Amino acid sequence: MRLDNQVWESRYHEAVDRLSREEAQWRTAESLLRQLVGCLGRAAHGAHDQVDPHIERLSGALQGPMDAMALEPLVNGLTEAMNNLGARPRGTHAERSIAITRVTRTEHGSSVQSALSRLVDRIIVLPRLADRANELRHDVADAGDLVALATCGDRLADLINEQRLGLQREIDALQAVLRHVTSRLDELSQYMSRELADQSTGEANGQALDASVAHEMRLLSEAALEYDDVHDLRERVNLCLETIAQCFSEFRDREGTRLTAYRDRAEKMRQRIEQLETERNTLQRSLEREHELAQTDTMIGMPNRLAYEKRIEAAFESWQTTTRPLSIAAIDIDHFKSINDTYGHTAGDAVLRIIGQALVKHVRPCDFVARYGGEEFIVLFDGADEAESMQVCERLRGKIQHLAFHASRQPVRVTASIGLAQFQPGDTPQTVFDRADLALYTAKNGGRNRCVAG
Numbered sequence: 001m002r003l004d005n006q007v008w009e010s011r012y013h014e015a016v017d018r019l020s021r022e023e024a025q026w027r028t029a030e031s032l033l034r035q036l037v038g039c040l041g042r043a044a045h046g047a048h049d050q051v052d053p054h055i056e057r058l059s060g061a062l063q064g065p066m067d068a069m070a071l072e073p074l075v076n077g078l079t080e081a082m083n084n085l086g087a088r089p090r091g092t093h094a095e096r097s098i099a100i101t102r103v104t105r106t107e108h109g110s111s112v113q114s115a116l117s118r119l120v121d122r123i124i125v126l127p128r129l130a131d132r133a134n135e136l137r138h139d140v141a142d143a144g145d146l147v148a149l150a151t152c153g154d155r156l157a158d159l160i161n162e163q164r165l166g167l168q169r170e171i172d173a174l175q176a177v178l179r180h181v182t183s184r185l186d187e188l189s190q191y192m193s194r195e196l197a198d199q200s201t202g203e204a205n206g207q208a209l210d211a212s213v214a215h216e217m218r219l220l221s222e223a224a225l226e227y228d229d230v231h232d233l234r235e236r237v238n239l240c241l242e243t244i245a246q247c248f249s250e251f252r253d254r255e256g257t258r259l260t261a262y263r264d265r266a267e268k269m270r271q272r273i274e275q276l277e278t279e280r281n282t283l284q285r286s287l288e289r290e291h292e293l294a295q296t297d298t299m300i301g302m303p304n305r306l307a308y309e310k311r312i313e314a315a316f317e318s319w320q321t322t323t324r325p326l327s328i329a330a331i332d333i334d335h336f337k338s339i340n341d342t343y344g345h346t347a348g349d350a351v352l353r354i355i356g357q358a359l360v361k362h363v364r365p366c367d368f369v370a371r372y373g374g375e376e377f378i379v380l381f382d383g384a385d386e387a388e389s390m391q392v393c394e395r396l397r398g399k400i401q402h403l404a405f406h407a408s409r410q411p412v413r414v415t416a417s418i419g420l421a422q423f424q425p426g427d428t429p430q431t432v433f434d435r436a437d438l439a440l441y442t443a444k445n446g447g448r449n450r451c452v453a454g
């Protein structure tokens with residue numbers, strides 16, 4: 001029971017820690033977003049007199065520690081001013097502003113777009129926000145001008161804000177559960193103390209009975225010596241026996257009352273424990289489900305980057321204590337943007353799903369595949385050295401190349417580039433990941449649809 005409770009409590013602490021870590025990641029994302037909005041502001045500054053004051057106010061506010069709620073009216077003001085520009089009747093002023101917006105977009109817009117797109121790809125949202133994040137990713141890719149990008153930035157800020165609130169709510173809920181469990185444990189410990197006290201009462205009752213019986217026995221043996229007359233002696237003996245019987249009867253009554261109260265308490269406690277057990281199982285199941293969802297990419301239905309980070313942590317720990325080789329492959333679909341642009345995002349999503357499934361199908365059961373983000377996947381080869389992993393990578397590359405995609409009945413060729421790196425003494429998951437990423441970059445620069453070891 002005690003061990004169970006410890007496990008239970010430590011699970012909650014772990015969950016609270018995890019949520020705090022995720023909240024910290026979100027703070028980093030928020031700060032990136034602030035930088036991005038600053039960039040966007042600088043890019044758009046000078047486009048229009050009516051927009052400039054809003055940009056200046058927002059840029060000023062972004063320098064300080066102002067919270068997202070307080071930034072909202074400033075962002076809304078800017079969005080409204082930008083929208084008003086677009087809604088103006090055609091005329092020289094409107095033409096100028098549209099022209100400037102376009103020029104600005106050409107100079108800075110695409111870098112803002114790709115930065116925003118990378119940011120959306122990097123974030124791991126709560127499962128219930130996944131659809132919104134996905135929709136936003138598509139809208140960022142489709143954004144035609146700075147106004148549309150600014151709106152996307154605004155939506156991303158909302159999403160981040162909601163994510164942080166969501167995480168805070170989860171932390172609060174878990175802490176409430178922890179408080180609840182702790183109070184139940186207190187109840188149990190109070191019950192144990194009462195039982196111990198009750199046991200002492202039982203012992204005291206027994207000792208009192210012993211003392212009374214011993215006393216009567218002593219009187220009896222004295223009477224046996226004192227009384228010559230058998231009649232008197234018999235009377236004395238009878239008296240002693242009655243007293244002893246009386247002592248036993250009182251003892252039985254006291255013990256009976258004590259036992260009834262004890263059974264009552266024990267039954268109540270049994271019910272409480274049963275209830276606690278049911279609550280524990282329900283909460284544990286929902287926690288496990290939440291955990292599983294948090295580590296699943298809902299669009300593809302496979303492990304996400306968070307799952308990869310957990311997995312690599314465990315694999316790295318065991319790699320440090322064994323001589324088993326461990327490698328990481330970073331897989332990136334080639335020219336995926338043009339697949340989206342040509343066939344649409346829904347087709348792009350389908351390609352991602354099919355490639356994800358193909359990867360899972362063609363690695364060994366002991367390997368681990370996750371969607372790292374965007375159009376990038378990652379594979380952990382546990383127990384395979386570079387040469388063996390390279391063979392699997394080549395096989396995966398070939399499988400992707402030969403997957404039969406069609407659009408408007410025309411075959412669409414999809415390829416992927418792969419960067420591979422094996423753990424070497426002194427490595428950390430990050431250094432190996434960086435080497436795999438660099439090798440992927442080399443594969444892209446070398447013409448794509450190839451595997452490179454780093």
Ligand SMILES: Nc1nc2c(ncn2[C@@H]2O[C@H](COP(=O)(O)OP(=O)(O)OP(=O)(O)O)[C@@H](O)[C@H]2O)c(=O)[nH]1
Pocket residue numbers: 117121134137141299332333334335336337338340344345346347348349352373374375444448
């Ligand atoms: N359909 C769809 N597109 C996505 C998703 N995640 C990221 N993308 C898109 O993937 C594209 C990645 O484009 P880039 O980073 O320019 O890379 P690329 O076009 O694959 O080119 P190379 O990697 O250099 O071969 C962007 O247009 C993203 O919007 C997604 O979940 N679904």
